[in-house]
Amino acid sequence: xxxxxxxxxxxxxxxxxxxxxxxxxxxxxxxxxxxxxxxxxxxxxxxxxxxxxxxxxxxxxxxxxxxxxxxxxxxxxxxxxxxxxxxxxxxxxxxxxxxxxxxxxxxxxxxxxxxxxxxxxxxxxxxxxxxxxxxxxxxxxxxxxxxxxxxxxxxxxxxxxxxxxxxxxxxxxxxxxxxxxxxxxxxxxxxxxxxxxxx
Numbered sequence: 245x246x247x248x249x250x251x252x253x254x255x256x257x258x259x260x261x262x263x264x265x266x267x268x269x270x271x272x273x274x275x276x277x278x279x280x281x282x283x284x285x286x287x288x289x290x291x292x293x294x295x296x297x298x299x300x301x302x303x304x305x306x307x308x309x310x311x312x313x314x315x316x317x318x319x320x321x322x323x324x325x326x327x328x329x330x331x332x333x334x335x336x337x338x339x340x341x342x343x344x345x346x347x348x349x350x351x352x353x354x355x356x357x358x359x360x361x362x363x364x365x366x367x368x369x370x371x372x373x374x375x376x377x378x379x380x381x382x383x384x385x386x387x388x389x390x391x392x393x394x395x396x397x398x399x400x401x402x403x404x405x406x407x408x409x410x411x412x413x414x415x416x417x418x419x420x421x422x423x424x425x426x427x428x429x430x431x432x433x434x435x436x437x438x439x440x441x442x443x
Contacts, residue, residue: 283296283299284296284298284299284300285299286298286386286387286388286390286392287314288386288388288390289386289387289388289390292386292387294384294386294392295382295384297382297394298312298384298392298394301394304381304382304394306381306396307381307382307394307396308396308399309335309396309397309398309399309402310331310335310381310394310395310396310397311331311332311334311335311338311394311395312331312334312392312393312394313326313327313328313329313330313331313332313334313392313393313394313395314327314330314390314391314392314393315327315330315390315391315393316389316390316391317388317389317390317391323391324380324383324391324393327383327391327392327393328378328380328393328395331378331393331394331395332375332378332395335375335378335395335397336375339375339402339405339406343366343406343410344366346434347362347363347365347366347410347426348362348363348366350362350426351363351366354422354425358422358425361422362422362426364413365410365413365422368413368416374405374409375397375405376397376398376401376402376404376405377397377398377401378395378396378397379395379396379397380393380394380395381394381395381396382394410426
């Protein structure tokens with residue numbers, strides 16, 4: 245009888261120890277299964293961690309005037325060029341939108357004659373502001389094969405491009421003095437800031 249009691253106590257103790265070990269093991273496994281939070285994911289694959297610059301291009305030094313381009317999976321050389329082309333299209337659209345908005349905003353603050361001339365400059369410049377040289381500063385491929393690239397342009401070259409196009413159109417409609425007034429009111433820093441704000 246005493247022997248049976250010892251055996252029973254032994255098995256109870258063994259089961260308790262094993263149960264505790266299993267509980268600790270399960271708790272550890274559960275903790276190990278919790279993945280760290282993803283700060284940025286690929287647009288085409290939300291389950292995959294992506295470089296921060298894909299979600300926040302402005303976080304990259306030297307990318308104040310930049311755009312994100314994409315390209316579907318294809319030949320590496322072709323994909324890179326398509327990716328950069330889509331980014332350049334985005335930059336060109338942003339440039340035209342900003343210039344048009346700034347000129348029209350200034351036109352609204354002038355008298356009727358100057359307003360008409362400034363609106364003419366804006367209309368004529370629309371497709372004539374050329375995109376300056378751009379450069380690729382970052383690229384990454386998602387797990388699904390889509391290429392992402394970050395393309396930037398130099399702010400000084402942007403202003404030079406805008407100025408040349410505007411002065412040419414101002415000269416055409418004989419309103420160079422008006423363009424000079426515009427430059428005196430709108431600083432280069434204002435132009436760059438507005439370009440950065442347009443998304």
